[in-house]
Amino acid sequence: MTFRFEHETLGQRVRFASGTAREALAAEIESLGATRVMVIAGAAEADLATDITEGLPVAVRHDEVVMHVPVPVAERARAAAARHDVDLLVSVGGGSTTGLAKAVALTAGLPIIAVPTTYAGSEATNVWGLTEGAKKTTGVDARVLPRAIVYDASLMLTLPxxxxxxxxxxxxxxxxxxxxxxxxxxxxxxxxxxxxxxxxxxxxxxxxxxxxxxxxxxxxxxxxxxxxxxxxxxxxxxxxxxxxxxxxxxxxxxxxxxxxxxxxxxxxxxxxxxxxxxxxxxxxxxxxxxxxxxxxxxxxxxxxxxxxxxxxxxxxxxxxxxxxxxxxxxxxxxxxxxxxxxxxxxxxxxxxx
Missing domain, CATH: 1.20.1090.10 (Dehydroquinate synthase-like - alpha domain)
Known part of the structure; x- marks a missing residue:
């Protein structure tokens, strides 16, 4: 077999330890020097997100999360981020939640820390997706790759x-x-x-x-x-x-x-x-x-x-x-x-x- 290929490894930090989401998230926020955090979490993850972000510098909590990230939903999240002058996005949820954070980062250039609650995997990619007029558009952009991922399998114990x-x-x-x-x-x-x-x-x-x-x-x-x-x-x-x-x-x-x-x-x-x-x-x-x-x-x-x-x-x-x-x-x-x-x-x- 002859090896001949080009490979790119994306740069992000991964913290993987069950039962440590709150501490790991606090450490990542501190390392980025963020002081005004936007927490993105749908209604189903709202209590969980509140729990793991307790005591952190949260400026706004945003809970309008919709599958496939419709453009109007993305625009409202972008407006909320601008209105509250946030300097960091924290997504707590599955692929739709991570996708919404990416939609904000795509235009605002804000860093993301992802806390996944499903096995979707969006948190480890630089791929974004938006839906408009029954058409889903995807793209690749370095701005949407989360700076860090906090993996805590205990957050998934209640996933049906x-x-x-x-x-x-x-x-x-x-x-x-x-x-x-x-x-x-x-x-x-x-x-x-x-x-x-x-x-x-x-x-x-x-x-x-x-x-x-x-x-x-x-x-x-x-x-x-x-x-x-x-x-x-x-x-x-x-x-x-x-x-x-x-x-x-x-x-x-x-x-x-x-x-x-x-x-x-x-x-x-x-x-x-x-x-x-x-x-x-x-x-x-x-x-x-x-x-x-x-x-x-x-x-x-x-x-x-x-x-x-x-x-x-x-x-x-x-x-x-x-x-x-x-x-x-x-x-x-x-x-x-x-x-x-x-x-x-x-x-x-x-x-x-």
């Missing part, structure tokens, strides 16, 4: 099993997509493989016992690795599909990723044997798809898109919307025909094999 599973499989999709994304390289692949192994080990423990802190830590560790690999490799076919489905039809983010993943893997694996072998080894299975499907069965994962609001008569429209964004590096040439089959299979919940 269904959301834990969907969010964890969303993280696993980052790993799989990183193996054939536009900037895939051996370092991304190594991170992705360990991410798959950790998620496959941690998620079943969470399903068996939601209070299993060690299982939560394993899954959170895997989610971080998945996001780092994705940030370097870029968006592959899976994420291009899911960004259209989420932004255009307002489908829930994590369940959409969880449903679509096996169909993309089934399409690409035959043309990417090295990637498939790596995925299979991470799952300790004969093939990547065998391993993924066994895990999905074990987790009782989301099975189809129709259960999440995607209507059959939108499949043709989705095909037209997705095709222009398909990466040239995808292992299989994507056509209207095989893309329609993929989406129809995901809509029905058919066996991807």
């Amino acid at each position: 099993i269904e959301l834990s599973v969907a969010s964890g499989l969303n993280a696993l999709a980052h790993c799989v997509d990183s193996l054939w994304a536009p900037r895939a390289d051996p370092i991304n692949a190594a991170l992705a493989a360990e991410g798959i192994r950790a998620l496959a080990a941690g998620l079943p423990r969470i399903v068996d016992d939601p209070a299993d802190l060690a299982g939560r830590e394993e899954a959170l560790y895997g989610a971080y690795l998945s996001a780092v690999s994705f940030a370097s490799a870029g968006s592959g076919l899976h994420h291009k599909i899911c960004h259209v489905l989420g932004g255009r039809y307002d489908l829930p983010h994590a369940p959409t990723h969880a449903v679509v993943l096996p169909y993309v893997l089934a399409l690409n694996a035959p043309a990417a044997p090295e990637a498939d072998a790596r995925i299979a080894r991470a799952f300790d299975a004969d093939t990547g798809l065998d391993g993924l499907q066994a895990l999905r069965e074990r987790l009782d994962a989301p099975r189809n898109l129709r259960d999440h609001g995607f209507e059959e008569d939108r499949i043709g429209d989705a095909v037209e919307a997705i095709l222009p964004s398909v990466p040239e590096t995808n292992p299989v040439t994507v056509t209207p025909e095989n893309l329609e089959r993929l989406l129809r299979g995901a809509w029905e919940g058919a066996d991807p094999r």
Whole structure:
């Protein structure tokens, strides 16, 4: 094997320790010298955010968090940050919360400290996304990469099993997509493989016992690795599909990723044997798809898109919307025909094999 690649590692600090969120956050705020903090947390995380930011220099708390970050929601958050003259953003929540903080940082240039409460992974990437007029636009910008991440798995002990599973499989999709994304390289692949192994080990423990802190830590560790690999490799076919489905039809983010993943893997694996072998080894299975499907069965994962609001008569429209964004590096040439089959299979919940 001849090694020839370019790899970029993003610079941020990670504090990973259960039960230490308040102390870790205080230390990060002090290190940045911030005196007027904007805390972004949706209603579901409001009490948690209040608890871990107690005694810190909070200038404003902002709780309007909406999935896929609609532009008007972003504009109101930007206005609140300006109105209160804040010098630091602290996001406490899942991908939508982190995404809103990124939308503010994109225009205001403010630093972010992210405190994740799901396995979304947005906190470890320099990717932003905004939705306007049923179209989700994404981009890459150094300004949106959080300066630091505070990982505390104890914050996830109350995350419902269904959301834990969907969010964890969303993280696993980052790993799989990183193996054939536009900037895939051996370092991304190594991170992705360990991410798959950790998620496959941690998620079943969470399903068996939601209070299993060690299982939560394993899954959170895997989610971080998945996001780092994705940030370097870029968006592959899976994420291009899911960004259209989420932004255009307002489908829930994590369940959409969880449903679509096996169909993309089934399409690409035959043309990417090295990637498939790596995925299979991470799952300790004969093939990547065998391993993924066994895990999905074990987790009782989301099975189809129709259960999440995607209507059959939108499949043709989705095909037209997705095709222009398909990466040239995808292992299989994507056509209207095989893309329609993929989406129809995901809509029905058919066996991807």
